[in-house]
Amino acid sequence: xxxxxxxxxxxxxxxxxxxxxxxxxxxxxxxxxxxxxxxxxxxxxxxxxxxxxxxxxxxxx
Numbered sequence: 320x321x322x323x324x325x326x327x328x329x330x331x332x333x334x335x336x337x338x339x340x341x342x343x344x345x346x347x348x349x350x351x352x353x354x355x356x357x358x359x360x361x362x363x364x365x366x367x368x369x370x371x372x373x374x375x376x377x378x379x380x
Contacts, residue, residue, distance in 0.1 A: 326351050330356075344370070 320343040328342030328351075334340055350370035363373035365373070 328353070328355070330355055 324346050327345045328341040328343050331340045332356065340356040341353050341358075343351040344367070348366065348367065350365045350367055352365070352370075354360055
């Protein structure tokens with residue numbers, strides 16, 4: 320992955336000491352999500368449309 324598409328991880332403002340989520344939305348065509356307590360662990364990958372749908376649903380909950 321070149322420097323222009325390397326994920327820039329941003330920690331959620333709603334994260335706390337037990338629930339820590341980071342999102343990288345700077346990778347073309349993908350939105351990446353990981354647990355900030357385990358940065359070397361698994362990464363979930365979404366399309367921007369899928370991620371937008373998830374965020375919209377979460378806002379309505």
